[in-house]
Amino acid sequence: MYRTLQYALLFLVAAALQIFLFNNLSLSVYLNPLVYVVFIALLPMEASPLTMLLSGLAMGVAMDWTMGAAGVNTIATVFVAFIRIHLLNFVCGKENVHDGGVPSSRRLGDKAFLNYLSLVVLIHNAIFFYLEALSPAHALATLLRLCVSAAVGILFCWLIARLFTNRLSLRV
């Protein structure tokens, strides 16, 4: 696969930021940004379904292992990796996606890319937070936790995406 080195580096950077920075944020119960999902969001659009699935699995297991989370990360990340192609098709149109390339502001346009990134982070975080809470008792509190964490998560994912894609050419 092309750009294996770049993506391995992205994997390590996203994982390290999550483990050493965002997991240790002790600001509020409601702030738990999960930025590692940016790795899944930035995989090339033409990546095969199997590559997507295995990438999701690798990131999910790595996060579960370091957070001591026993499976929630894997469930959420593999799900997002599996449906990502449909999200891309939905936001940017099948034709556009078919041409391939790395999803970015330059490739898809600012608005479309932000919509796509937000959708990925929101779906991932929704699965994570509702599975973590695992009870309808505090559904509203979980919703608040989801909104706050996802908003901050999207912001940081967008920053990481900017840094990453600025160093790559637009198309393959």
Added chain:
Amino acid sequence: MYRLLEFLRSIYVALLFIIIEAVAIGYYARSSQFTQARILTQSNRLVGGIHGAFHNLKHFFTLPAENRQLLERVVSLENELSLYREQAVYHALDTLASPLAGPYQYTSARVVANSINKQENFITLNKGLDYDVSPEMAVITPAGEMVGYVASCSDRYSVAVSILNTSFRASGEVLGDGHYGAISWNGLDSRYVSMSDLSKYTRIERGDTIVSTTISNYFPAGIRIGTVESFELNETRTAYNVKVRLAADMSALHDVILIKNQDLNELTQLNDRVQNKNSLDN
């Protein structure tokens, strides 16, 4: 046969997806706080050192405040010690008195990782089996406030279940009254825990101190948990539900004290034996 293979080839990714998700969901459903603590203990072999380095850096800036706290603590402990010294003399004269040494053994540790933003929060400490730290030890702040208990240890690190973990359970009582209730966290606010099943005959007021009880296996009696913020009778009007403001500042934990109950093994064995006997009798 060929068509079957062709069919499998067309759906193998979806199939793989379902298998992975099923395995992950199954594993998650069966996990407990102890599974999670064990996983965290394993990963700390790899990332614990880096966590420690980051935490030391952060810790450096809070040293002056912490030193002041420790000094105050030393003064109050010195005062207490002088009382005990006096008592020791009396005990020495009384040949029937029980020996002074209690069942508890103390050691200190440094926090290398701690979270408050999950439903199940854990605390990673920089001492493990090498330093005689073992599961079921109580974790308190240097000022004597409840923090959690150790759930799993590797050679160099241990992982404790934080009081801010929805699976955490302890018993607490109103200081000076003696009625006790169950302490747990509902996952909503990192400054408060709740105490349920507190008898409605308890004399309780806002600001009362809640401490650990003598029936706790992990915690010595009298460890401060927090103060009463508000209380109300439960739906059946049989007991109080109390909102307790935590004494420990869980977002600023740096050094902690670990307490081992040396009698715990003996107590559990005794309990098991009585329970076995009971079930045999029945």
